[in-house]
Amino acid sequence: MSLLEVNGLNSYYGDSHILFDVSMRVERNEVVALLGRNGAGKSTTLKSLMGVVTPRAGSVIFDGTDVAGRKSHKIAQAGMQLVHEExxxxxxxxxxxxxxxxxxxxxxxxxxxxxxxxxxxxxxxxxxxxxxxxxxxxxxxxxxxxxxxxPKIILLDEPFEGLAPVIVKDLMKACRDLAAAGQTIVLVEQNLAATLALAQRIYIINNGHIVHEGPARELKAQPDILQRYLGV
Incomplete structure (x- = not known):
């Protein structure tokens, strides 16, 4: 069983439907990245996993237990940690x-x-x-x-945003060291080069829908997908 299995996740802000049937998985000791343009639903996905946003439908199976709808502190006690963008x-x-x-x-x-x-x-x-x-x-x-x-899994929301290149380099090393030690990581990040260097697998989210999933090394060779969903 995967450490994290997300199935059919639907989340809202008020009446605004933000995530549509989002499904993803994260294996133990794996680094997975979630990419997408601003407003695509990346941060909402992490917040929905952590209970900061309560999903209206779907499951979040974490280490064998469905934590969807639980309070954030309970999910934290189960071994998940979210490092907020702010x-x-x-x-x-x-x-x-x-x-x-x-x-x-x-x-x-x-x-x-x-x-x-x-x-x-x-x-x-x-x-x-x-x-x-x-x-x-x-x-x-x-x-x-x-x-x-x-933590069993750590969710990083835009950890390199607005930082000087030398600081990004230091944080990249820390993330690599964590991954080498077996830490499971889900990364949301706009820095594409850093993300592709760190992650083993990539999900791309567009307008609240998962539109691509695959190994990071393969995405580097698919400029059409990068252009279509990330504009690079």
Whole structure:
């Protein structure tokens, strides 16, 4: 059984139908990316998996249990973590306080040293408040807050957006290291080159519908699909 199996997911914002029968799967220890233009439904898909948006129909089978419709904190306790696009760190708390606080309710936690080995910059800044960090450092902290809970799967929503190339390079290395260690990742990202370098399989969503699924290496050789759905 796949770690995550999504079948016939339909989600709405008010009366607006956003996701139409979205189905996808993620195997254990796999990196899967969800691509699409702005407004295609990528972030809504992640939020629907995490319970931030409650689907009106469909199933989200996570590690053998249907979590569709459950509260976000229950889904988090089951082992799923979403790193929101807006990061959602506590600006008034120190880096270390942010990380420790995130791990308090986890049944199993990473040791702090493991976090700092992955993000040495956070170790240097561990006594700084969240609002004193650069955008890239805040993104590292947001990911660290998810990892401290030792998740079975981590959902990354636009982790490289608006960051300097050198920071993207550091975050790419961290994601590669995570994948090499067996971390299951679902990635939503506009940076196509970074996405194709990280992911093993790709889903493309267009106007709330999944329109393509296949290995990342094959998508590189299909410029017609890239142009049609991503405009590149």
């Amino acid at each position: 990061r959602r760190i506590f600006g008034s708390l120190s880096v270390e306080e942010n990380i420790v606080l995130a791990g308090l309710t986890a049944s199993k936690r990473w040791p702090l040293n493991r976090i700092y080995e992955m993000f040495p910059r956070l170790k240097e800044r561990r006594n700084n408040r969240g609002n004193e960090l650069s955008g890239g450092e805040q993104q590292m902290l947001a990911i660290a807050r998810a990892l401290i809970r030792d």
